[in-house]
Amino acid sequence: MTLPAGGDRLRRTCVVGGAGFIGSHFVARLLSDPETEQVTVYDNFSSGRDWHLEPVADDPRLSVVRADVGDLATLTETFRGHASAIHLASNPDIAAAVANPAIDFDQGTLLTHHVAEAARMAELELVLYASGSGVYGDLGEVEAAEDHGPMIPTSTYGASKLAGEAILAAYAAMFDFTVRAFRFGNVVGPHQTHGVGFDFVRRLLEDPTRLRILGDGRQSKSYIYVDDVIDAVLTAGALADTPFDAFNVATGDYVTVTEIAELAMAVLGLEPGTTIFDYTGGDRGWKGDVPVVRINTDKIRSLGWSNQRTGPQALRDSMSSMADDARAGLLTT
Numbered sequence: 498m499t500l501p502a503g504g505d506r507l508r509r510t511c512v513v514g515g516a517g518f519i520g521s522h523f524v525a526r527l528l529s530d531p532e533t534e535q536v537t538v539y540d541n542f543s544s545g546r547d548w549h550l551e552p553v554a555d556d557p558r559l560s561v562v563r564a565d566v567g568d569l570a571t572l573t574e575t576f577r578g579h580a581s582a583i584h585l586a587s588n589p590d591i592a593a594a595v596a597n598p599a600i601d602f603d604q605g606t607l608l609t610h611h612v613a614e615a616a617r618m619a620e621l622e623l624v625l626y627a628s629g630s631g632v633y634g635d636l637g638e639v640e641a642a643e644d645h646g647p648m649i650p651t652s653t654y655g656a657s658k659l660a661g662e663a664i665l666a667a668y669a670a671m672f673d674f675t676v677r678a679f680r681f682g683n684v685v686g687p688h689q690t691h692g693v694g695f696d697f698v699r700r701l702l703e704d705p706t707r708l709r710i711l712g713d714g715r716q717s718k719s720y721i722y723v724d725d726v727i728d729a730v731l732t733a734g735a736l737a738d739t740p741f742d743a744f745n746v747a748t749g750d751y752v753t754v755t756e757i758a759e760l761a762m763a764v765l766g767l768e769p770g771t772t773i774f775d776y777t778g779g780d781r782g783w784k785g786d787v788p789v790v791r792i793n794t795d796k797i798r799s800l801g802w803s804n805q806r807t808g809p810q811a812l813r814d815s816m817s818s819m820a821d822d823a824r825a826g827l828l829t830t
């Protein structure tokens with residue numbers, strides 16, 4: 498598959514967090530273009546997995562650097578010779594900060610500062626940054642466009658994403674490189690390392706009779722297939738010509754947590770009504786959770802992008818693939 502027109506800077510890319518769920522799909526997609534020259538994975542394998550990279554492991558254009566983004570010298574050395582970086586390394590677990598409040602600064606904001614610094618010193622041309630819809634905070638039914646303001650995050654994860662955007666925007670302006678930030682909805686697909694569908698499939702395979710559901714099940718969010726996310730990021734990345742811009746990336750439809758539980762049952766061949774749903778109660782899964790997420794996607798669509806799967810299709814396909822991986826003993830987190 499060829500990269501979008503204008504994607505020359507993507508032919509030598511370092512994927513930071515490239516052994517993780519979304520990162521491993523970027524790696525495969527970049528290498529699927531015969532004109533790609535170099536793809537480097539930089540990952541500490543905390544939630545990344547070797548088996549995510551197995552399909553491309555023998556490609557001579559792929560290098561893997563096992564190191565922490567906290568190690569600025571190694572990151573900078575690794576970036577040298579590349580034109581672009583895709584930055585995906587962070588704490589992936591939004592609820593983790595309830596027990597460990599510093600985690601999103603240490604494994605979020607600070608890592609993004611290191612990416613900005615390394616990009617400056619290694620003279621990268623382009624940085625593509627995985628932000629998230631958490632930057633908007635809890636807006637209820639209000640649909641957030643990219644210029645929504647003020648942005649008041651309600652989780653340290655969302656705060657870290659917003660801080661990361663600010664740091665990268667300032668570096669782009671001061672040190673002459675280009676940054677694009679992407680505020681994804683929930684991303685689903687093969688290789689998922691966390692998320693509601695991932696939890697439901699694993700727990701239903703262990704015990705199909707009961708399923709614990711955080712909150713009241715009516716939390717309603719956007720779920721997007723990983724291939725659609727990759728297309729959006731590469732499309733906007735290829736066209737990027739101003740220092741900084743941000744894009745929402747979502748399907749435009751919404752699915753509730755109870756609907757996801759029902760989809761998980763269907764994927765596993767369980768008859769409707771045969772699993773008891775145990776709701777923990779309250780309108781949200783954990784303190785800091787945003788129960789209703791609505792994001793406007795006109796801006797990314799104006800570049801010619803459109804999603805190929807709806808939210809329910811994305812969830813069904815990803816949970817089927819996770820069920821296959823779980824049965825093969827591959828889901829270890």
Ligand SMILES: NC(=O)c1ccc[n+]([C@@H]2O[C@H](COP(=O)([O-])OP(=O)(O)OC[C@H]3O[C@@H](n4cnc5c(N)ncnc54)[C@H](O)[C@@H]3O)[C@@H](O)[C@H]2O)c1
Binds near residue numbers: 518685
């Ligand atoms: N999955 C989603 O629904 C979603 C939604 C919005 C934004 N994002 C963001 O996209 C990015 C990728 O998410 P994902 O779902 O693929 O998560 P993931 O945990 O599968 O991937 C993150 C990768 O980064 C690596 N990593 C983490 N900390 C590191 C460190 N200090 N040094 C080196 N490597 C490190 C991990 O080993 C892993 O391979 C994250 O920043 C996440 O916040 C994800």
